[in-house]
Amino acid sequence: MIPRPLRLRALLLLACPLLLAAAPADRWEAYYGRKLKIDDAHSVVAFAVPFLGLTATEGRFSEFTGTLFFDADDPTRSTVSVTVRTASLATGNEARDKDLRGADFFASEKYPVATFRSRRIERRDGGFVAVGDFSLHGVSREVAIPFTLTTPKPISDPWGNHRLALAGKLAIRRSDYGIAGQGRFGSLGGAVIGDEVEIRLLVQAGLWNVARWTLPERSIANPVAQTLSAKGIDAAVARYRELAAGEPQGWDFGEGQLNVLGHRLMQEKKVDAATAVFRLNAETHADSFNVYDDLADALAVSGDRAAAIAACRKSLAINPSNTDALESLRWLEAEDGKK
8 A cells, every 4th residue: 555645546446256366467457457545635534413403513534544346347346445543533623623532422542443344235226335334432333325426437537547436425323332422411412412423425536547656866766667677677676685785875765665666567567576576665664564465466466365365464463454455355365255
């Protein structure tokens, strides 16, 4: 997964659970070409809660991630996982926001994330419904999220990115998740703050054209890419190790550098080279969950299913809420009936 701002990588969805039996080019189309990452810069996760039965207080969350495998031919074969950071809520009132993050409501320190993971997608009433597990405040319940596709199939924007859009909403009762305000309003509690909460979703996701992204002049990806082009994978790996040992201060070795190079190579369908680049990144940044789900993508497309699963599990051991690894693992394990 590309870290912000580089992490805005979304990759369009998986059409077939048996993808690893396919030829490499087919695996690229079936896996990497269809795995979508939610674009948090152009998406909205908002909520509204009635106040005194007169109006509703509105707010939104600014930090969330999500990954889906989207089947454009049959959206009911799609899957999605989303993680929202509860402390990122904002209602336009600083004192109220602090109160909502506190122990009486979201208890964000104790329960830092809310999550949704689909079980199935159904066609219903001219649109779709995502049925899955919604977890909030330490409680998990099955919910159904009606949604419509704004774009039935991904479209290409002026920069060569492929984008999908959808809109959905659902209503939950905060009391079902143990968010009752701890009775601070006495007998008027329910009348002051309504129990039903409306959640509104406006989502964009896509596959970014990383070939257009510019790397810094001192990015380690530049000499690695040059050597790769001129002398091949082994020489590029050796060049990286040489510069890491001899000139570590002269180059930017941040994980985002090889991350971008690796995804450029994946976009060009140079999967072996991308795998080698992602392995280097994982070796250098072994404590980062991002580098392992990148590696899992390349391994999955190359056909090394077992190694791809292992890389997903390494990522999730570091960050259990990493939606990229959660969705990749779901599909990689589908052949075993674990989907």
